[in-house]
Amino acid sequence: xxxxxxxxxxxxxxxxxxxxxxxxxxxxxxxxxxxxxxxxxxxxxxxxxxxxxxxxxxxxxxxxxxxxxxxxxxxxxxxxxxxxxxxxxxxxxxxxxxxxxxxxxxxxxxxxxxxxxxxxxxxxxxxxxxxxxxxxxxxxxxxxxxxxxxxxxxxxxxxxxxxxxxxxxxxxxxxxxxxxxxxxxxxxxxxxxxxxxxxxxxxxxxxxxxxxxxxxxxxxxxxxxxxxxxxxxxxxxxxxxxxxxxxxxxxxxxxxxxxxxxxxxxxxxxxxxxxxxxxxx
Amino acid sequence: xxxxxxxxxxxxxxxxxxxxxxxxxxxxxxxxxxxxxxxxxxxxxxxxxxxxxxxxxxxxxxxxxx
Numbered sequence: 001x002x003x004x005x006x007x008x009x010x011x012x013x014x015x016x017x018x019x020x021x022x023x024x025x026x027x028x029x030x031x032x033x034x035x036x037x038x039x040x041x042x043x044x045x046x047x048x049x050x051x052x053x054x055x056x057x058x059x060x061x062x063x064x065x066x067x068x069x070x071x072x073x074x075x076x077x078x079x080x081x082x083x084x085x086x087x088x089x090x091x092x093x094x095x096x097x098x099x100x101x102x103x104x105x106x107x108x109x110x111x112x113x114x115x116x117x118x119x120x121x122x123x124x125x126x127x128x129x130x131x132x133x134x135x136x137x138x139x140x141x142x143x144x145x146x147x148x149x150x151x152x153x154x155x156x157x158x159x160x161x162x163x164x165x166x167x168x169x170x171x172x173x174x175x176x177x178x179x180x181x182x183x184x185x186x187x188x189x190x191x192x193x194x195x196x197x198x199x200x201x202x203x204x205x206x207x208x209x210x211x212x213x214x215x216x217x218x219x220x221x222x223x224x225x226x227x228x229x230x231x232x233x234x235x236x237x238x239x240x241x242x243x244x245x246x247x248x249x250x251x252x253x254x255x256x257x258x259x260x261x262x263x264x265x266x267x268x269x270x271x272x273x274x275x276x277x278x279x280x281x
Numbered sequence: 282x283x284x285x286x287x288x289x290x291x292x293x294x295x296x297x298x299x300x301x302x303x304x305x306x307x308x309x310x311x312x313x314x315x316x317x318x319x320x321x322x323x324x325x326x327x328x329x330x331x332x333x334x335x336x337x338x339x340x341x342x343x344x345x346x347x
Contacts, residue, residue: 027347037345052346055287055339056306056313066344067312080346095321096341099314103324173347227347 011255013223015200016143016164018076018107020047023217024247025078025202027227031236034069040230041075044240049075050113050225052082053097067104077101077108078145081115085126087133090116094137112137113167113204113225115147123173127154131161138162147204150184156191159199166192167204167225170216174228176208179215189220210239210246217250218258282334295334299327302338314341 013020026046031037041049051066070077079097084090094112101109116133118126125148137144143164148154150168158166168188171177179185185203192201203216204225213224224247233239271278282295286302293302299315299322315322316339322330332338 028345029347031345050347051343053314053341054344054346056308056342065311065342067342077343079343082346092316092319092321096314096316096339097343099321099323100312100341100343103312103314225347 011251013200014198015048015145015223016111020076021045022047022244022247023223023251024213024243025050025223025225026230026240026243027225028066028070029227030231034064034066036236037231038069038071040236040240041070043237043244044230045244047074047076048078048108050078050080050227051097052080053093053100072104072106075106076111077104077106078111078113079108080113081133083117084115085117085120085129087116087129087136090114090129090133091136091140094133094142095140098142110141111143111145111164113145113147114163125149125169127151127157130154131157134158134161134163145202150181150188152184152187152191155188155201159192165200165202165222167202169205170203170212171206173205175206176229177206178208178212179203179206179219182215182219185216185219185221193220207243210242213243213246214250214253217247218253220254223247282332284332284335285337287339293332297332299330299332299338302332303327303340306340308340312342315339316341 013023022045024044024046025048026044027050028037081090081093084093098109114133116126116129118124134144134146145165145167146158146163147167148158155166155168170179189201192199200222202223202225203221207213207226207229216224230236230239230243283290283292303309318337
C-alpha cells in the first residue's frame with residue numbers, strides 16, 4: 001500500500017541526467033501574450049519547457065522577447081528543431097539552440113527536442129532524416145529527445161541510435177485529436193522499455209484535452225509534452241491546471257494498476273441479504 | 282561590402298568581425314547565436330571571426346515554440 005503524501009505524488013521523473021517532480025512538459029508557443037504564457041507555465045507546474053530557435057528580428061522592434069519573460073532559473077529549457085525538414089537543418093538548429101542556452105547558463109543546453117519533418121501539411125516526422133540526425137547529434141554530445149510517429153519499430157531504431165528519450169506523437173502536432181492509436185503507444189512502451197524499464201517515453205503532440213493526457217499516462221508513458229491544448233484553450237491558465245492534474249491522475253492510475261475489463265457487470269453491493277426480488281432466483 | 286544577413290542583403294564595413302556586426306545591430310547585451318555559411322560561430326570566436334563579401338549570416342534567438 002502506498003501512502004500518498006501529496007497531490008503531486010506520482011514519483012520522480014528522470015530525463016537524461018536530470019530529475020523532475022513534474023511529468024508534464026509544456027511549450028511556450030502560440031500564447032496571446034507573454035504574461036498569459038508565464039501564468040499558464042506556472043499553473044502547469046511544468047519544470048521543462050520547450051522553445052524554438054528563430055531569426056533575430058533585426059528590423060522590427062515590435063513584439064516582446066521570450067527571454068525577457070521566461071524565468072530561466074526556474075525552467076530547464078528544451079530547444080526544438082521545429083520547422084526543419086532535413087537532418088542537416090535540424091543539426092544546425094540544434095547547435096544554435098545549444099549555443100544560446102550555454103550563453104544563458106541553462107541546464108537544457110545539451111538537450112534538443114529533435115523534429116525532422118517530412119511534410120508541411122501533416123507535420124509528420126521523416127523517419128529516415130530523424131534517424132540520421134539522432135546519430136549525428138548523439139555523436140556531438142547532445143541528449144536527444146526525439147519526436148517521432150507512433151510506429152513502434154521506428155521508435156526502437158531511434159532508441160538504438162542513442163536518443164535519450166523517444167517521444168511518439170499521439171496524433172499530428174496541434175491537431176487536438178489525442179491518442180489515436182493506443183495500441184501503438186503500448187507497443188512503443190513495451191519495445192522501448194524491454195530490459196530497460198526506466199527508459200523515458202514521452203507522448204508528444206496531438207493532445208487536445210486533459211483526458212488525452214490521462215490516457216497517455218495511464219498507458220504507461222513517463223510524461224506528456226503539449227503546447228497548443230493549453231495555449232489555444234479559451235482559458236489557458238485553467239487548462240494548464242487541468243493538464244497538471246490530468247498528468248498526476250493518469251500516472252497514479254497507471255501505478256495503482258487498473259482492474260481488468262469484463263463483459264458483464266460485477267455488483268459492488270452484496271447480493272446476500274438483499275430483501276428484493278432477484279430475477280432467476 | 283555586402284553580406285546576406287538573416288535572408289536580407291546588408292552593407293557592412295569591410296573586414297568586420299562577428300562581434301562588430303552584433304554590436305552594430307545593438308545585440309551585444311543579449312544572447313544570440315551566429316552562423317556563417319551554415320556553420321556555427323561560437324561566442325568565443327566572435328571577436329576573431331572576420332566576415333567576407335557574400336557571407337550568409339544567420340543571427341538567431343529563442344522564441345516561443347512547442
